[in-house]
Amino acid sequence: MSNAGNGTVSRYVSGSGGALGLLGTTATDPGTIDAAASPDGAYLYVQTGAAGNVDEFAIGADGSLTSISSVSVPGAAGGEGIVAL
Numbered sequence: 001m002s003n004a005g006n007g008t009v010s011r012y013v014s015g016s017g018g019a020l021g022l023l024g025t026t027a028t029d030p031g032t033i034d035a036a037a038s039p040d041g042a043y044l045y046v047q048t049g050a051a052g053n054v055d056e057f058a059i060g061a062d063g064s065l066t067s068i069s070s071v072s073v074p075g076a077a078g079g080e081g082i083v084a085l
Helices: none
Strands: 008-014 020-027 032-037 043-048 053-059 065-072
Touching: 008 032
Parallel strands: none
Antiparallel strands: 008 020, 032 043, 043 053, 053 065
């Protein structure tokens, strides 16, 4: 879940009956707007609107996120929406 107000993403696990349990939060660049996972579930891409960056994380088997890189996208400051193919 993208948390625009504090520059983090929240990580959840789905339990029995669909109940969600918070695994924790991971810091991103300011202005977290949207996020998309790669089709294989190995990576998470987080769009941050303050500077127009996309932060890349590796998704661990336990749901942990490890920062890989951050890329500035020209003209993307204030933009919304991301897709991972």
